[in-house]
Amino acid sequence: xxxxEFKEETVADCWDEFPELGRLHREEVRGADDDSWPSQDWxxxxxxxxxxxxxxxxxxxxxVGYCVMMMGGDVKRSEELCATQDVLFLHADHRAGLxxxxxxxxxxxxxxxxxxxxxxxxxxxxxxxxxxxxxxxxSQSTITYAKNLQGE
Numbered sequence: 001x002x003x004x005e006f007k008e009e010t011v012a013d014c015w016d017e018f019p020e021l022g023r024l025h026r027e028e029v030r031g032a033d034d035d036s037w038p039s040q041d042w043x044x045x046x047x048x049x050x051x052x053x054x055x056x057x058x059x060x061x062x063x064v065g066y067c068v069m070m071m072g073g074d075v076k077r078s079e080e081l082c083a084t085q086d087v088l089f090l091h092a093d094h095r096a097g098l099x100x101x102x103x104x105x106x107x108x109x110x111x112x113x114x115x116x117x118x119x120x121x122x123x124x125x126x127x128x129x130x131x132x133x134x135x136x137x138x139s140q141s142t143i144t145y146a147k148n149l150q151g152e
Contacts, residue, residue: 004065004099005058006106011047014056015040017063025089029126046070053083053114055107057090057099065090067107071116080117088121100129101136 046052051072057065068086090100104121111119121138123130130140 003059004094004102006103007056007058008110009054009056011040011043011052011054014054014063014066015044018066021063021066021089021091024091025087028089028092029124043068052086053110055103055110057094057103059094064094065103067103069107069111069119071114081115082118082120083111083114083116084120085122101132104133104136 043052047054051070053069053071055067055069056063067088069083070086071081071083073080073082088104090103108119120141121133122144123133134140
């Protein structure tokens with residue numbers, strides 16, 4: 001859909017809109033049995049400290065996508081401000097054409113204006129859009145694996 005509006009918003013202002021979209025996101029990337037949910041207090045505190053930036057995609061005022069970027073350094077690029085994507089999601093009904101690319105490009109532009117030198121994006125095995133990232137100038141830098149050391 002072409003009527004998407006992208007903007008930076010605060011986590012506190014949007015939090016109540018996340019549950020349904022977050023559920024769809026989790027099901028797509030991790031499966032329906034995943035009930036993990038981020039800490040509201042943690043996200044709001046990082047956002048207030050400007051360590052976290054939230055970008056939204058809206059269609060007729062309704063939240064249909066989000067991108068959370070974590071601001072900070074990188075050990076290899078300690079002299080530059082870097083940002084790492086925490087989550088990126090756009091509802092499947094709004095991915096037609098170049099909507100996802102437009103959203104990513106909007107985030108890139110906002111990060112560049114904030115002084116970010118390096119932007120790190122990630123994709124999950126359940127929704128690997130790495131080829132899209134490569135087409136718009138990204139190169140694969142790492143392959144990350146996770147293991148829960150405190151549970152099963």
